[in-house]
Amino acid sequence: MSEHNFEDFIRQHRAGFEEQGPNARVWKGLEQQLKAQQTHTPKVVQLLKRHWLKAAAVLVLIVNSVMIYQFLQFKKQQQDLGTISPELQEAKLYYTSQIEQKLEDIRQYSPEALGLDSTARKELELRNDTYQLLEKELEANPGNERIRSAMVRYYQMKLDLLDKILEELQAKQPGTKTFNHHEREI
Template identity: 55%
Template sequence: MPDNFESFIQQHRDDFDVPGPSPRVWDALERELQESGKGKVVRLMAKNWFKAAVIAVLLVNAAALFYLTKNKEQHQQEVAALSPDMQEAKGYYTSRINEKLELINAYPAEELGLDSAARKELEVRNDTYKALERELKNNPGNERIRAAMVRYYQLKIDLLDKILEELHEKHVTPGQTKKRYEAEI
């Protein structure tokens, strides 16, 4: 059988070698592909690219707005979950800390001698604060965490007071400089 098959192929070899399409067919096919090279979507985008860009920007803005609104609602719910006495303490201590930070920030940076890491640690919401806040959210009734939060605020105020004392001893405060110059004039 294999010899018979091979002899059949040998005898009809010319029949199996069919020539491909003529060059005229290939040329026509290439012209057709070049004409319809751009799809409808691409042609529409070429004409209306500005409209598409505006729509894309609007969609991104809508997504960002949705995310921020949802995040703000979650934060408000978390704050509402805290007891009223912790909210009151947080407001009181935060305002005092911010007042002291404003006084410290009134000094020129070169006179403070604090690098960016030290300045970040002076802010109210540093890593320690965030860790305590997470723990308080996870265990809102835990008195030890509440006491630690209040102690954190007190230590932060004490630290800022010491920094202000050293600045007053070393340098004349910006307000005093202004008063001194007004007195001289």
């Protein structure tokens, strides 16, 4: 037994303070816990857990892309016609509001009075396929006057058709009140 500083004594006899490793049952316990964990967690969840940061980054990227795409489409829809032809955009707004007005008046009649089946009524609501086609054509050929006049004519025809329907309905049921613009505004 030689004389040492306490810390030196511990350092010099460090190995003597070490016990043997743990009993094998510790690893068995761990192995069981690992197995239980793996069987309880689906493969996809395990992968997600392991790569959650990558998954989150991909998700953010997808959401961002969709949002940017939708925003650009929205801007395009808003700006295209206005940029190509401001007058046409104005006409579109005017006719759209007029058509909506007429449709609203027609909707006030019962389906029986209207004498149209549901398909025909849906047709009246008019998916503007033809108009949208014309709008695309105009984007491709901005200077084409024929397309511009076709678009205006399309709205006029649609408005005329709705007017005729309304006239016929009023003739059939004169008692039913329909509103004209002035009455609504007043």
